[in-house]
Amino acid sequence: MRLKAMQDWLDERLSIKTLSGAARKKEVPVHRHSIWYYFGGMTLFLFVVQVVTGILLLLYYRPSAENAFESVQFIVTEVQFGWLIRSVHSWSANLMIATLFIHLFSVFFLRAYYRPREMTWVSGVVLFFIVICFGFSGYLLPWNKLAFFATKVGTEIAGVIPVIGRPMLRFLRGGDDVTGATLTRFFGFHVAVLPATATVFLAIHVLLVQLHGMSVPPSVQKQNLRKMKFIPNFLLRDLIGWILAIGVLAALAALFPWELGEKADPFAPAPAGIKPEWYFLFMFQTLKLLPAKILGMDGEVLGIMAFNFVALLLFIVPFVDREPGNQRRRLVFNIIGVVALAYIVVMTIVGYVT
Amino acid sequence: MSNMLHDSPAPSIGPSGVEPGRRRFLDYLLGTSAAATFGAIIYPIIRFMSPPHVIESTESSVVAAKLNEVPVNSGKIFKFGSKPGILVRTEAGELKAFSAVCTHLDCIVQYQAETKNIWCACHNGHYNLNGKNIGGPPPRPLEEFKVNTRGDEIVVSKA
Amino acid sequence: MDHQIDRIRPALAVMVLLILCTLAFAQKRSSCIECHVKLDDPRLSGPAKLFDNDVHRGRGLSCNDCHGGDPQAETSEAAKDPRKGYLGKPRTADVPAYCGKCHSDANLMKRFNPSLRVDQEKEYYTSVHGQLLKTGEQRVATCISCHTVHGIRAVNDPLSSVYPLNVAETCAKCHGRAEYMSDFKIPTDQVAKFKTSVHAKALYDKQDLSAPTCNDCHGNHGAAPPGIASVANVCGQCHARQADLFQTSPHKAAFDQQGFAECVTCHSNHDIAAPTDQMLGTQQGSLCVNCHSNGDKGFVAAGHMRSRIEELIASINKSNDILSLAERKGMEVSKPKFELKGATDALTHARVLIHASSTAELDKVMAPGLEVAGKGYQAGLDALAELGFRRKGLAVSLVFILFLALLVYLKIRQIESRQPIAK
Numbered sequence: 001m002r003l004k005a006m007q008d009w010l011d012e013r014l015s016i017k018t019l020s021g022a023a024r025k026k027e028v029p030v031h032r033h034s035i036w037y038y039f040g041g042m043t044l045f046l047f048v049v050q051v052v053t054g055i056l057l058l059l060y061y062r063p064s065a066e067n068a069f070e071s072v073q074f075i076v077t078e079v080q081f082g083w084l085i086r087s088v089h090s091w092s093a094n095l096m097i098a099t100l101f102i103h104l105f106s107v108f109f110l111r112a113y114y115r116p117r118e119m120t121w122v123s124g125v126v127l128f129f130i131v132i133c134f135g136f137s138g139y140l141l142p143w144n145k146l147a148f149f150a151t152k153v154g155t156e157i158a159g160v161i162p163v164i165g166r167p168m169l170r171f172l173r174g175g176d177d178v179t180g181a182t183l184t185r186f187f188g189f190h191v192a193v194l195p196a197t198a199t200v201f202l203a204i205h206v207l208l209v210q211l212h213g214m215s216v217p218p219s220v221q222k223q224n225l226r227k228m229k230f231i232p233n234f235l236l237r238d239l240i241g242w243i244l245a246i247g248v249l250a251a252l253a254a255l256f257p258w259e260l261g262e263k264a265d266p267f268a269p270a271p272a273g274i275k276p277e278w279y280f281l282f283m284f285q286t287l288k289l290l291p292a293k294i295l296g297m298d299g300e301v302l303g304i305m306a307f308n309f310v311a312l313l314l315f316i317v318p319f320v321d322r323e324p325g326n327q328r329r330r331l332v333f334n335i336i337g338v339v340a341l342a343y344i345v346v347m348t349i350v351g352y353v354t
Numbered sequence: 355m356s357n358m359l360h361d362s363p364a365p366s367i368g369p370s371g372v373e374p375g376r377r378r379f380l381d382y383l384l385g386t387s388a389a390a391t392f393g394a395i396i397y398p399i400i401r402f403m404s405p406p407h408v409i410e411s412t413e414s415s416v417v418a419a420k421l422n423e424v425p426v427n428s429g430k431i432f433k434f435g436s437k438p439g440i441l442v443r444t445e446a447g448e449l450k451a452f453s454a455v456c457t458h459l460d461c462i463v464q465y466q467a468e469t470k471n472i473w474c475a476c477h478n479g480h481y482n483l484n485g486k487n488i489g490g491p492p493p494r495p496l497e498e499f500k501v502n503t504r505g506d507e508i509v510v511s512k513a
Numbered sequence: 514m515d516h517q518i519d520r521i522r523p524a525l526a527v528m529v530l531l532i533l534c535t536l537a538f539a540q541k542r543s544s545c546i547e548c549h550v551k552l553d554d555p556r557l558s559g560p561a562k563l564f565d566n567d568v569h570r571g572r573g574l575s576c577n578d579c580h581g582g583d584p585q586a587e588t589s590e591a592a593k594d595p596r597k598g599y600l601g602k603p604r605t606a607d608v609p610a611y612c613g614k615c616h617s618d619a620n621l622m623k624r625f626n627p628s629l630r631v632d633q634e635k636e637y638y639t640s641v642h643g644q645l646l647k648t649g650e651q652r653v654a655t656c657i658s659c660h661t662v663h664g665i666r667a668v669n670d671p672l673s674s675v676y677p678l679n680v681a682e683t684c685a686k687c688h689g690r691a692e693y694m695s696d697f698k699i700p701t702d703q704v705a706k707f708k709t710s711v712h713a714k715a716l717y718d719k720q721d722l723s724a725p726t727c728n729d730c731h732g733n734h735g736a737a738p739p740g741i742a743s744v745a746n747v748c749g750q751c752h753a754r755q756a757d758l759f760q761t762s763p764h765k766a767a768f769d770q771q772g773f774a775e776c777v778t779c780h781s782n783h784d785i786a787a788p789t790d791q792m793l794g795t796q797q798g799s800l801c802v803n804c805h806s807n808g809d810k811g812f813v814a815a816g817h818m819r820s821r822i823e824e825l826i827a828s829i830n831k832s833n834d835i836l837s838l839a840e841r842k843g844m845e846v847s848k849p850k851f852e853l854k855g856a857t858d859a860l861t862h863a864r865v866l867i868h869a870s871s872t873a874e875l876d877k878v879m880a881p882g883l884e885v886a887g888k889g890y891q892a893g894l895d896a897l898a899e900l901g902f903r904r905k906g907l908a909v910s911l912v913f914i915l916f917l918a919l920l921v922y923l924k925i926r927q928i929e930s931r932q933p934i935a936k
Contacts (some may be wrong), residue, residue: 077848083903227934233934243914247910250907
């Protein structure tokens with residue numbers, strides 16, 4: 001009774017009944033590909049974990065070259081449960097990127113970008129790049145040797161792009177070299193710029209999903225599908241996944257704590273075998289394998305331009321593969337998708353093994 | 355999860371569904387379990403947010419000693435971040451602080467009251483009270499720190 | 514009138530300039546060098562060519578300033594005229610005086626470098642080389658043997674034969690040749706031995722120019738081996754602490770009585786190796802048992818000191834091991850590891866203190882050292898305990914989490930048994 005009174009009070013002022021009505025009406029189709037529906041929500045959940053643990057870390061972290069490493073060391077050794085918050089933050093970042101890849105590829109193969117969902121796809125690709133930037137900027141923040149050199153190499157690669165490369169490098173680094181200025185700048189990106197942009201695009205993305213409802217893959221479209229209610233059925237299933245994710249994160253934090261390493265020293269030479277994080281590894285490995293010169297042009301530049309080109313292609317997928325009925329086009333795109341996925345997986349493994 | 359779908363409703367007892375007692379028990383368990391898990395998540399977060407014993411992370415300044423611990427014409431080794439420092443009260447009563455790491459081979463220096471210099475026992479290196487290397491193998495002066503007093507505490511910070 | 518002066522002025526200036534230039538060139542002109550560089554015999558052209566790098570040339574001096582003669586003369590006879598002061602090549606025995614002509618003259622030297630010493634010649638005659646030279650022995654080192662001649666570089670020039678990194682090689686030119694030194698009845702393995710020493714390692718590998726080479730212990734101009742009574746003073750220049758401690762030890766009186774050289778007896782002189790704990794103690798192979806035997810006070814002290822040091826080493830290793838273990842398991846232990854260094858400092862201190870051969874003094878240092886090591890061990894235990902706590906905490910939380918997931922699953926089943934998902 002009191003609950004109803006509260007609801008009425010809120011509804012009079014915020015019209016929550018329309019929202020809750022819409023939520024109650026939302027339905028999710030049930031078919032053999034339904035499992036993939038969970039990955040968007042899982043990515044969102046892990047993002048929320050990132051925001052919460054990130055804000056907590058913000059209470060103690062200091063973004064300057066003199067203090068950053070020591071402040072993370074402080075969090076991990078002196079702050080109560082600091083080790084837990086920090087390790088969860090680092091592990092959840094990786095898990096989120098993994099689920100993001102799964103979400104991206106599942107949406108691709110299940111053609112959830114067909115009309116009218118093109119904008120959902122585009123906003124999703126933007127979010128993908130935002131998350132990659134989150135990973136890249138966050139990685140530097142502990143200011144340890146590995147992160148310092150990974151950032152050096154990464155921004156160096158960006159600088160190789162013709163015409164805009166050099167100004168981009170200077171913009172990213174806050175100068176010509178990776179210094180404390182880079183750290184402060186990356187911190188600003190990581191806790192302010194990227195969260196703000198992510199919020200905007202997340203809002204667009206999630207709203208569009210509610211607007212258009214869950215897409216049904218072409219292969220099961222013919223069937224007369226069962227539908228389960230979002231609240232409570234789908235949401236409870238989501239919840240199981242999220243609860244298990246919490247368990248996984250806790251286990252990873254306790255059993256495989258994230259390393260701190262040694263404080264970065266800009267004057268020391270790079271340690272041997274520098275590798276970026278796993279989600280960049282396939283690109284790094286590709287660049288390592290490219291010959292120095294291809295058709296007279298610098299091999300590395302060509303490789304980077306190729307990756308940039310593919311990134312742009314990602315945006316226009318729904319505008320190229322437009323016809324749901326075209327079987328041949330579907331097949332072509334499926335092959336492209338499988339090749340891309342295989343390439344990423346193989347290159348990542350090669351990157352680790354060598 | 356499709357095995358959870360039943361095509362026909364199970365026999366129901368009561369208007370609100372299967373065995374209201376069981377349902378209420380499950381709801382009760384779910385509620386308390388959820389509350390406990392929520393508590394188990396909030397508890398570390400609250401502990402995290404409460405200030406730890408050691409307040410600050412980096413020591414860009416440290417309380418080296420109390421005023422009465424450093425008599426005239428004496429020196430005291432203190433910990434400055436991860437390195438040792440030496441605090442000296444000169445004959446004139448002035449307080450000075452330097453890095454205690456000898457610039458020759460990293461031994462820890464000490465104050466020598468007889469010569470009123472800073473001395474390194476390892477290879478007989480000498481520094482004057484400006485930190486300048488004045489004798490023996492040390493090739494460079496000792497890094498000097500800033501000294502301030504706060505009440506009865508001596509606070510040393512990076513120059 | 515005015516324009517005549519104006520025309521003359523620039524002409525006058527040019528003329529004065531020309532005269533000055535000629536004068537200047539005339540001053541710097543050395544017919545000795547001009548002639549000798551063109552000669553075929555390298556023994557005659559060599560000096561002239563070498564002189565380009567000579568430190569004396571940089572000061573405006575030339576051949577005649579040492580050899581006499583007339584550098585303006587055009588012919589060999591006129592240039593090398595004894596009436597013009599030509600001295601020719603000095604005999605070996607005359608070399609110190611030859612150089613000393615300027616280098617022992619304080620008034621002259623202060624015109625060039627007031628801080629240079631002017632007693633090298635006097636010092637030289639106190640050296641073994643100088644003493645032997647006075648007796649007529651020609652095969653000894655004189656100024657030019659070490660400093661070279663005609664291409665003499667300053668001591669702080671890395672290419673100089675007497676630059677610290679080059680001194681040992683310079684001495685070895687004679688002292689390393691067995692056939693040359695055969696009449697002098699001294700060993701010729703000093704340089705070879707030196708090259709194996711810690712001092713050589715510091716000098717050549719670490720480029721530490723404060724490390725001693727031959728002249729730092731033997732002197733350079735007054736080169737002589739330090740006597741048995743005084744070698745400790747030489748070592749004590751840098752190793753002051755050990756020297757002071759030794760003076761207070763019972764060994765001092767004993768060594769003086771027996772005529773043993775203080776530092777050298779245990780550490781040797783040229784092939785000074787990095788000291789190890791093996792040198793101390795009562796086991797076979799230690800230095801102590803060379804004099805001490807079972808039962809005497811020294812034997813007991815040696816055994817005690819060694820065992821205390823071993824105790825501290827064991828404690829430090831134990832702490833290090835447990836901290837490394839905790840680190841490998843993922844715990845952050847950089848702070849306790851740093852603080853453990855205090856124990857290693859105590860160990861270094863102890864190893865120096867043994868020179869006093871006083872077990873009481875040693876024990877004073879051991880106690881705080883063992884305390885620090887103990888603290889490190891405790892920190893390691895705490896880290897492992899924390900690890901255990903986390904794992905238990907994880908196990909407990911996982912039970913709760915899995916239980917909750919199960920309950921949600923049951924809830925889903927329950928809901929869908931009442932209200933199955935519609936088609």
